[in-house]
Amino acid sequence: DSNELVPVINYLNENQTEDSDKLEGAAEGKNVIAVSLESTQTFVVDNTLHGEELTPYFNDLKEEGIYFDNFYHQVKQGRTSDSEFLLANSLYPLNRGAVFFTHSGNEYKAMPSVLGENGYFTNSMHANDKTFWNRNVMYDSLGYDEFFSKEDYEVTTEKSHGWGYLDEYFFEDSLNKMQELDQPFYSKMITLTNHYPFTLPEELKLIEEGETSSGTLNRYFQTIRYQDEALKKFVEDFKNSELYDNTILAIYGDHFGISENHQEAMGEYLGKEINEYEQFQLQRVPFLIYGKDIEPEENHTVGGQVDLRPTLMNLLGIEDENPVQFGHDLLDEDRRQLMITRDGNFANEEYVGIQGTCYDRETGEEVEDGAACEDGFTAAQEELEMSDSIVYGDLLRYLDETELVTEDEQSQSNEE
Numbered sequence: 001d002s003n004e005l006v007p008v009i010n011y012l013n014e015n016q017t018e019d020s021d022k023l024e025g026a027a028e029g030k031n032v033i034a035v036s037l038e039s040t041q042t043f044v045v046d047n048t049l050h051g052e053e054l055t056p057y058f059n060d061l062k063e064e065g066i067y068f069d070n071f072y073h074q075v076k077q078g079r080t081s082d083s084e085f086l087l088a089n090s091l092y093p094l095n096r097g098a099v100f101f102t103h104s105g106n107e108y109k110a111m112p113s114v115l116g117e118n119g120y121f122t123n124s125m126h127a128n129d130k131t132f133w134n135r136n137v138m139y140d141s142l143g144y145d146e147f148f149s150k151e152d153y154e155v156t157t158e159k160s161h162g163w164g165y166l167d168e169y170f171f172e173d174s175l176n177k178m179q180e181l182d183q184p185f186y187s188k189m190i191t192l193t194n195h196y197p198f199t200l201p202e203e204l205k206l207i208e209e210g211e212t213s214s215g216t217l218n219r220y221f222q223t224i225r226y227q228d229e230a231l232k233k234f235v236e237d238f239k240n241s242e243l244y245d246n247t248i249l250a251i252y253g254d255h256f257g258i259s260e261n262h263q264e265a266m267g268e269y270l271g272k273e274i275n276e277y278e279q280f281q282l283q284r285v286p287f288l289i290y291g292k293d294i295e296p297e298e299n300h301t302v303g304g305q306v307d308l309r310p311t312l313m314n315l316l317g318i319e320d321e322n323p324v325q326f327g328h329d330l331l332d333e334d335r336r337q338l339m340i341t342r343d344g345n346f347a348n349e350e351y352v353g354i355q356g357t358c359y360d361r362e363t364g365e366e367v368e369d370g371a372a373c374e375d376g377f378t379a380a381q382e383e384l385e386m387s388d389s390i391v392y393g394d395l396l397r398y399l400d401e402t403e404l405v406t407e408d409e410q411s412q413s414n415e416e
């Protein structure tokens with residue numbers, strides 16, 4: 001019942017820092033375009049193959065925005081849909097299955113619905129079948145006004161490959177659609193071409209394939225390079241459009257593309273042995289905030305996808321009335337730096353904790369004093385359990401009444 005929410009809200013309140021974000025409201029009233037880059041990991045950023053950059057455009061673009069280099073994906077079996085869940089709710093996805101399927105009937109007070117209440121036209125753009133990951137059902141629960149799916153794009157065989165509509169055309173059509181939307185809008189775009197098994201038509205291969213022992217990794221370099229070219233066309237067109245003046249971009253990787261089955265090949269490419277710590281660090285995905293009046297900065301804070309919502313809402317200067325969020329604004333200088341994975345592992349400023357073993361986050365050395373990681377493991381367990389209780393118990397349906405209860409308690413204790 002509604003009482004189950006109280007301890008969660010109390011815990012979250014205790015862990016909130018006073019907001020000391022100089023960028024609060026920096027993008028007030030602006031449109032937001034969130035771009036989810038399929039299978040894009042941080043290790044490709046500023047990296048080369050055969051002496052050529054893998055993501056030449058992104059490498060330059062990140063110098064013009066706020067780039068987070070210690071930002072991790074937090075997905076599990078629901079993959080892209082889990083990353084969407086993290087972004088929309090600032091809750092953790094589930095340990096088994098995809099919450100987009102298992103709990104699409106829950107009540108959420110997700111970012112699209114809150115933005116909607118604040119005058120935004122909210123939509124998701126993804127040129128795949130609308131039923132994939134149960135998106136057509138879940139998007140209603142998350143409060144999206146519209147879903148532009150495959151049927152809304154000019155998908156032809158010539159413009160498709162592998163999983164479907166090629167990114168370059170997806171970006172082009174999407175930008176055209178956005179220019180027609182009511183403003184302010186929030187559009188979430190999801191790319192598709194850089195998806196396993198990472199194949200491309202010959203003429204779209206802009207770089208020779210890799211030479212490692214994994215064909216998957218070798219091809220991944222080519223689809224990553226292709227995606228970067230498609231992104232370039234999109235952002236350049238965006239900059240030349242009227243949207244540029246009043247829109248921010250939030251570009252992030254959704255999850256890993258290269259699984260741990262390819263560790264050896266990854267080691268060949270990176271020139272080091274991929275142990276447990278390195279494998280963990282490979283779960284970093286890029287995150288970039290870019291827009292006309294956004295001051296460039298390289299930000300090293302440790303965070304993850306659960307932090308996207310509070311970060312964006314803060315930039316927009318919107319008071320988010322849903323207190324049940326596990327993320328912390330990435331731009332808040334006093335934020336608690338703790339990134340929790342669905343497996344109960346974590347990274348904080350000093351350590352990375354993996355399956356009971358504690359590593360120095362910067363050096364990767366195992367820390368003798370294992371107790372150093374105890375707090376992190378405990379917090380990870382606690383938060384995952386609390387987040388699960390919300391999802392399994394469909395507790396957000398009690399949000400309105402619970403808030404009244406906690407406020408009452410608050411004012412009572414103030415009077416005492």
Ligand code: GP9
Pocket residue numbers: 038039078079080081126128132133190192195
């Ligand atoms: C499919 C796309 C890819 O619509 O989101 O899904 P993934 O396999 O990466 O979760």
